[in-house]
Amino acid sequence: MSFEKLDAHNLKLASLDHALAILGADxxxxxxxxxxEQRAEAMATLSAMRHKMASAPHVADWIGEAENExxxxxxxxxxxEFKRQYLxxxxxxPDFVQRRTQTTMRCEQLWRELRPSGNWKDFAPALEKVIVLVREEAALRASASGLAPYDAMMEQYDPGNRTIEIDPVFARLKAGLAEFLPEALAAQQKRLADRPLKPLNGPFAIEKQKALGxxxxxxxxxxxTHGRLDQSHHPFCGGVPTDVRMTTRYSTSDFLPGLxxxxxxxxxxxYEQGLPRNDAHWPHNHARGMGMHESQSLFVEMQVARSPAFWRWAMGLVCEHLGKDMFAGWQVEDVLARVNMVKRGLVRVDADEVTYPMHVILRYEMERDLIAGTLKVADIPEVxxxxxxxxxSLSSKDNLADGPMQDVHWPAGxxxxxxxxxxxAMMAAQQWAALEKDLPDIERDIEVGDFSALxxxxxxxIWISGARLSxxxxxxxxxxxxxxxxxxxTHLKKRYLRS
Amino acid sequence: MSFEKLDAHNLKLASLDHALAILGADxxxxxxxxxxEQRAEAMATLSAMRHKMASAPHVADWIGEAENExxxxxxxxxxxEFKRQYLxxxxxxPDFVQRRTQTTMRCEQLWRELRPSGNWKDFAPALEKVIVLVREEAALRASASGLAPYDAMMEQYDPGNRTIEIDPVFARLKAGLAEFLPEALAAQQKRLADRPLKPLNGPFAIEKQKALGxxxxxxxxxxxTHGRLDQSHHPFCGGVPTDVRMTTRYSTSDFLPGLxxxxxxxxxxxYEQGLPRNDAHWPHNHARGMGMHESQSLFVEMQVARSPAFWRWAMGLVCEHLGKDMFAGWQVEDVLARVNMVKRGLVRVDADEVTYPMHVILRYEMERDLIAGTLKVADIPEVxxxxxxxxxSLSSKDNLADGPMQDVHWPAGxxxxxxxxxxxAMMAAQQWAALEKDLPDIERDIEVGDFSALxxxxxxxIWISGARLSxxxxxxxxxxxxxxxxxxxTHLKKRYLRS
Incomplete structure (x- = not known):
């Protein structure tokens, strides 16, 4: 049966993915x-083998035959789901993929070289070449999927997301934030005047922070039993669902970013650990996509771990590991003032929960127009x-390094x-609201460190449905x-307009 | 060109080997x-992919064509060398490999279950089946290589080794050891009477032992920069030449076994780190074989690290890491008495440098006869x-667990x-003799911890020649x-007959 051939095929692909994930974490x-150098060569060779195997023409025949079994x-x-991914x-x-890889690699190298000095002039022609190819890619993906070009690009990361549905969502979000941000900043200023930020009594030993984490x-x-925590320069969550490799980094002057x-x-x-275990090598048992994955990390970080209920429990844990004396006189509100600090800035990766979406909306609008051809590369800095x-209310005119040159995404295609x-972030807030309705006592659970119902x-x-739904x-x-x-x-208002 | 196809083919095989080596170490x-469970599945799938790719029939065509390029x-x-390995x-x-895998896996499982109780009766029929298949395997390998059956089996581990050359070597070794062993034991007894063994003042903290190692x-x-040390239950040296993964285990009561x-x-x-770096994916740039590899580990352990010169330097290092007070009154001779202790025993893996070869010769003689069919499985315990x-001068009659049931090798085929x-071990001694001739000052180097000339x-x-020679x-x-x-x-006499 062709379905069995596809089963063996998926097992091979999953085994290569397993190797690549562990090699990457290692x-x-x-x-x-x-x-x-050898690692890079081995991983590139295995990735190419994987791509060739996954995109082989006979797989299309197996799919067609299996559909009639x-x-x-x-x-x-x-x-x-397998067919969707195969298409x-x-x-x-393969020719196009090779051209694109060469072009984006060159642009990424240039970006690493030119970003520190914000040298847009020498960077722009390489980015221009990437965007020409990305337009071509979007057209190819559109014709293969029957989607609009930008939708076809999004489909890779979040299947089912369509501009026509996201545009109004982002428009409402933008309007809401524009109104809300000044209010949040004013409320914060008032709170800090009443209750000045307490200084941190570091340094915080890395071993202690690790035990706390x-x-x-x-x-x-x-x-x-299905994962571990290590240290790395850039934190990530990798590995495979049965062996998740998580990393973090520590600063000795502040334990909060690490935690x-x-x-x-x-x-x-x-999310990975909670995915279905049976037939884990089939793609409908993998995580749904980027947005849903981010909703799960932000659910824990933003909805749970920056909330008052969480800190009513976590203060004890922090004192136990870092020392009670470090936090003499601290109350929950003193930690909240730190973990919920709002501050406008030029750099997306440093942004807080409130200003972060503005960075994303800016890029979303611009890349949509770049793909549509209505925005030219030369005009990027001004726009x-x-x-x-x-x-x-900030200007990036004199700081292109922290303006349109700050992200690797566009140079990487x-x-x-x-x-x-x-x-x-929006999904996480909506999930929290639904959960709170289903579990009205959830805050009391969290206050005593009980996360089982949650x-x-x-x-x-979410987890158990894998990629069965868009x-x-x-x-x-x-x-x-x-x-x-x-x-x-609503979540932001509750959190940031508190007195 | 077919040679280029083989080059790409070797790169793929090397990349799979790289993944399997790092996955294993991880x-x-x-x-x-x-x-x-998932790791085992992924590694089994990748190993099967590797085997299928490596043994594909079209590779024979590429070899034939490349020979005329x-x-x-x-x-x-x-x-x-690639052709030799392919043959x-x-x-x-594939059918035979599958039958053999099933048979040896079953026998290995039984061995793990029955070894503790030394239940030979229930184990023997499974071993019998393995040996029937191994005889078949030896005949198949013999006909493919033109070698004698047992030589064809050895060829997998040490290319070029032939019974006709090894038989007289082992015969002389056996005769030499038979004469030497009682002398060594008598000399040791006398030394220990003159200078009783100093007790170890443990416990030795694992962190300190690790720093010492x-x-x-x-x-x-x-x-x-091309390797690391970790901890594992069974010490090994794995990974790849540019990233060697070494492990050890520690005992807190004695630091010497760990070191x-x-x-x-x-x-x-x-040896791995010293192999040729260019075209490292071609097999003639890999290590030569098992025996040569063991010569390199035994060269460091036996020829160097259990010698007086080494300990004249290493005592200082040990004191620095474990504490001078631990070794108050110790002299080099006191460590040597421990690291050069000779003791006859039933178990090969616990044997010292002097008695170890007797364990090997016993097995060599028996497995040669098992393959030739002149020794029957039923007669193994008695022989x-x-x-x-x-x-x-020991009996294993009442202790089959530490007799013919002690090793995994035969059940595993x-x-x-x-x-x-x-x-x-013999190669290492001969290498040392040659090196000492070329570098007459080598002991003085070692005494000051200078291993560069060595x-x-x-x-x-050795290292740089890879697998270019048999x-x-x-x-x-x-x-x-x-x-x-x-x-x-000669090496043993010098070491063990000292007064």
């Missing part, structure tokens, strides 16, 4: 420097500066990816409603 | 328990006991492997002579 946490419902679902994978010819992960629900990082990645890890002024960050809800509503469908199934930005705005 | 050192000398050498790999049909590795020449283990594996690691009496252990000699004579050829190239057991006997 590289970031264990590999000695001199191992890098007697399959059960779950097999049909798996086959449909996307084969939308681009492990204790927090364990309490929140990370399964240490919040651990909790963010724990949210990602729980970026205008929008930055409009959305965050990743278009359609940015929306997922803020879609994830995780059970997430497991049943991103919008999964939101409806989990929360009863399509994505609605009001939940996020 | 499993032993980092993987959480729950990751085991204009190649330089190094390419010809690589092609010849060995394809000597067995790292310092010793670094001094002896391990390259930490000697580290130095043994360092010898293996240096084992006879030989044990003859070689080590590994025949032709045992000789390599003692061939390695390593340069090993690099030039095992016997490489010994002649490195030492000027074929393998001669007298070097080993």
């Amino acid at each position: 590289e970031a946490t264990n590999m000695p420097t001199g191992g890098g 007697p399959l059960n419902q779950d097999q049909r679902t798996g086959l449909a 996307h994978l084969t939308a681009l010819s 492990l204790a927090a992960m364990e309490a929140v629900g990370f399964d240490f 919040m990082g651990v909790l963010h990645e724990t949210g990602h890890a729980q 970026w500066d205008q929008k930055m002024n409009q959305y965050l 990743l278009f359609g990816y940015f929306p997922s960050y803020s879609l994830g 995780n059970q809800w997430r497991r049943e509503k 991103t919008p469908e999964l939101m409806i199934a989990a929360t009863g409603k399509p994505l609605d930005p009001d939940y996020f705005i | 499993e032993a050192t980092n993987m959480p328990t729950g990751g085991g 204009p190649l330089n000398q190094d390419q010809r050498t690589g092609l010849a 060995h790999l394809t000597a067995l049909s 790292l310092a010793a590795m670094e001094a002896v020449g391990f390259d930490f 000697m283990g580290v130095l043994h594996e360092t010898g293996h690691a240096q 084992w006991d006879q030989k044990m009496n003859q070689y080590l 590994l025949f032709g492997y045992f000789p390599s252990y003692s061939l390695g 390593n340069q000699w090993r690099r030039e004579k 095992t016997p050829e490489l010994m002649i190239a490195a030492t000027g002579k074929p393998l001669d057991p007298d070097y080993f006997i």
Whole structure:
């Protein structure tokens, strides 16, 4: 049976993915420097083998034949998701993929070289070449999928997301934030005047922070029989669902960024650990997509771990690991003032929960226009500066390094990816609202460090469904409603307009 | 060109080997328990992919075509070694490999279950089945290679080793040891009467032992930009030449087994790290074989790290890391009495340098006869006991668990492997003799912890030649002579008959 051939085929692909995931995690946490060149060669060779195997023409025949074989419902679902991914994978010819790889690699190298000095003039021609190819890519993906070009790009990261549905969501979010941001800043100023920020009594030893992070992960629900925590320069959540490799980094002057990082990645890890275990090599048992993944990390980080209820419990854990004396006289409100600090800035990755979506909306609007051809590369700095002024009252005119040159995404050819960050934040707020309705006592659970009901809800509503539904469908199934930005705005108001 | 196809083919195989090596090391050192099942599945799938790719029939066509292409000398050498390995790999049909895997897996499982109780009766029928298949395997390998059956089995581990050359070597070794062992034991008894063994003042903290091991590795020449040391239940040296993964285990009551283990594996690691870097994906740039590899670990452990010169330097290092007070009143001779202790015993893996070869010779003689069909499985316990009496004056009659049931090799179908252990020990002694001739000041170097000339000699004579020569050829190239057991006997006499 062709379905069985596809089953063996998926097992091979999953085994290569397993190897690549563990090799990647090992590289970031264990590999000695001199191992890098051979590692890169091995991983590139395995990736190319994987791509060739995954996109082989005979796979199309197997799919066609399997569609006419007697399959059960779950097999049909798996086959449909596999077919969707196969069509996307084969939308681009090997020649095109090679051209694109060369062009984006060159642009990424230039970006690394020129970003520090903000040298846009020498960078722009390389970016121009990338965008020409990305337009071509979007057209190819559109014709293979029957979607609009930008939708076809988004489909890679969040299946089912459509501009026509996201545009009004982002428009409402933008309007809401424009009104809300000044109010939040004013409320914060008043709170800080009444209750000045308490200084941190560092340094905080890394070993102690590590023990604190492990204790927090364990309490929140990370399964240490199926994963581990290591240290790396850039925190990530990698590995495979049965062996999740999470990393963080520590600063000795402030323990909060490290701890919040651990909790963010724990949210990602729980999603992976909670995926269906049977037929895990079939794509419908993988995580749904970027936005849903980000909703799970932000659920833990933003909805849970920056909330008053969480800190009523976590203060004790922090004191236990870092020392009670460090926090003499501290109250929950003193930590909240730190973890909920709002500050407008030019740099997306440094942004807080309130201003972050503005950075994403700016990029979403611009990359949509770049793909449509209505925005020219030469005009990027000016448009970026205008929008930055409009959305965050800041100017990037004299700081292109922290303006349109700050992200690796565009030089790397990743278009359609940015929306997922803020879609994830909105999804998380909406999931929290639904969960709170289903579990009215949830805050009391959190206050005593009991996350079992919370995780059970997430497991049943989201994790266990894998990639059986599209991103919008999964939101409806989990929360009863399509994505609605009001939940996020309401969440922000509750958190940031408190007195 | 077909040679280029083979080049790409070797790169793919090397990339899969890279992944399997790092996945294996990761499993032993980092993987959480729950990751085991998926890891096993992924590694089995990748191994099967590797085997299928490596033994594909079209590879034979590429070899034939490449032999008629204009190649330089190094390419010809690589092609010849690749062809040799391909013929060995394809000597067995996929059906046969599957039958053998099933049979040996079943026998290995039974062995794990029955070894503790020494239940030979229930174990023997499964071993019988393995030996029937191994005889078939030896015949298949013999007909593919034109070698005698047992030689064809050894060829997998030490290319070029032939019974006709090894038989007289082992006969001389056996005769030499039979005479020498009682002398060594008598001399030891006398030394210990004059100078009783000093007790160890443990416990030795694992962190301190680890720092000591790292310092010793670094001094002896391990390259930490291309490797690392971890902890595992069974010490090993794995990874890839640019990223060697070494492990050890520690006992808090005695630091010497851990340190000697580290130095043994360092010898293996240096061989890997010293292999040619260019075209590292071609098999003639890999290590020569089991025996030569063991010669490199035993060179460091036995020839160097259990010598008086080494300890005149290493005592200082040990005191620095474990504390001077621990060794108040100790002299070099007191450590040597411990690291050079001779003691007859039933168990091979616990044996010392002097008695170890007797364990190997016993197995070599028996497995040769098992393959020839002149020894029956039913007679193994009796023959084992006879030989044990003859070689080590011990009886295994009432302890089959530590008699013919002690090793995993036979249940796993590994025949032709045992000789390599003692061939390695003899090679190491002969290498040391040659090196001492070339570098008359070597002991003075070692006494001050300078291993640079020693390593340069090993690099030039052995490491850099990869697998360009057969095992016997490489010994002649490195030492000027074929393998001669007298070097080993002379080494033992010098070490163990000292007053």
